[in-house]
Amino acid sequence: MSTKIYDRVALIGLGLIASSMFWAIRRAGLADEVTGYARSRATRDTARRIGLCDRVCDSAAEAVEGADLVVLCVPVGAMEQVARDIAPALKPGATVTDVGSVKRAVIEAVAPHLPDGVHFVPAHPLAGTEHSGPESGFAELFDNRWCLLVPVENSDDDAVARLTALWEGIGSNVEIMDADHHDLVLAVTSHAPHLIAYTMVGVADDLRRVTDSEVIKFSAAGFRDFTRIAASDPTMWRDVFLNNKDATLEILGRFTEELFALQRAIRIGDGDHLHAYFTRTRAIRRGIIEAGQDTDAPDFGRAKSVR
């Protein structure tokens, strides 16, 4: 059952998110044609070789020509330049959206450059892996994940409705959110956790009395999950932190406060404080399982038990 939503979609930037969008759009028949552009020639060559996009263009302007929907899939720090590059080539009535992990900064970087008659509807799909590049995408990445739409002042209702339909066709659940609230929620659920994971992995690497091979061999109980997070794309994450500075620093400040309280409980041997804290956090996990955002399988998808 094909349900076309756009005649032509242009993907600017061809990494994990764009390539997954392409496979998901094709899976559901959501567009007649998907064009693509990446700044690096190597990425464009790879995209052509693996059939990523119906047509890979050698400039962003060429890729967006005649497109009804343009999706900016570049790191947040590169959004402004891309907006400048494509602005003259945008079709009147087209919708421009993005997939950036911060929204206020992207709106400030992109909106001023878009011509009148072009609709801007910022978005952020909450999905990813620690892999990057055009070959890392897969159609199921967004299945049952949330995509947050963050309409700006005067965002066109029809443009929002169509983009909603696209993301639902891709497999996501869509929710509308204000830009500043988005940036705070993501600071809590994603940005601060990423910085913390990066930090812990860096500490382990620095500790001279524990060898790297020991860290790697004995990572199974806890540290391994941190390394997966801390393997995410460095450029993307640099840009996230620089562009969601205030909310991230606020959350990290609260985090440090709590961490100090727990450290103190360890130092003075206050087991009741620790036990009560750990019992409370366990309930949050239960909520996530019930909300269907993770699996409760006891073996995390490893081989089934023989008993």
Add this chain to the structure above:
Amino acid sequence: MSTKIYDRVALIGLGLIASSMFWAIRRAGLADEVTGYARSRATRDTARRIGLCDRVCDSAAEAVEGADLVVLCVPVGAMEQVARDIAPALKPGATVTDVGSVKRAVIEAVAPHLPDGVHFVPAHPLAGTEHSGPESGFAELFDNRWCLLVPVENSDDDAVARLTALWEGIGSNVEIMDADHHDLVLAVTSHAPHLIAYTMVGVADDLRRVTDSEVIKFSAAGFRDFTRIAASDPTMWRDVFLNNKDATLEILGRFTEELFALQRAIRIGDGDHLHAYFTRTRAIRRGIIEAGQDTDAPDFGRAKSVR
């Protein structure tokens, strides 16, 4: 191909680790009989109902009678009392081992109570899930994971060799390590990461401007992995922190130092510092994949791509 190593094994404490050991011992035919004991009547009833252990006993002393190997699978804080309880009933020549996440404190708690002629060989299998209790175990938990043996002064060579064979039969790779070094390595790879994950989940729960349902719904990008870690057994983890205090506090001190340096880089907009740090941590992840301690599957075991 059955390769019996012990005539009778006694499991004291019937949670995730003990129940997984039972299924793995049975899978490989490593013992003729496995007895079990848990302090709680409800746990013993559950164990009898699901066939966990060949015989569930109503006292620890009864369970260890005639056993060639006794495995203490209780929280670290409960080890000393269990050692007192079983000491009079231990068979001469038997080996006592444990599965606690800290080793120096367990050695100090258990060794003084064991009678002469009983061999003590502390151990720590590096495997787990966030689930606990007698029904959470599965035979594959230890497959291709490390088990660290931490012999004490005068540990009997034959007892160490036999316990090594048991853990290899269960599916693990075995390595010998000194108790203090074990406690430092685990502080880095497990204890500090757990405390950090608990802290971050607690912070999210406290933040009044972001609702619990938002935290839960939008957990996919980073936070979800923290909640899994932070859902681990509160009693076990309280005891770990109280009994590996010095190493954990040392690592947390270094962590805070690094975190402050990264926070400062965000505040002053030092993108180069962030990018260099994130690039370095990515390499550690590659090492873990190559060491076979995690999967590199781009979809984390979710449905296969249709392309």
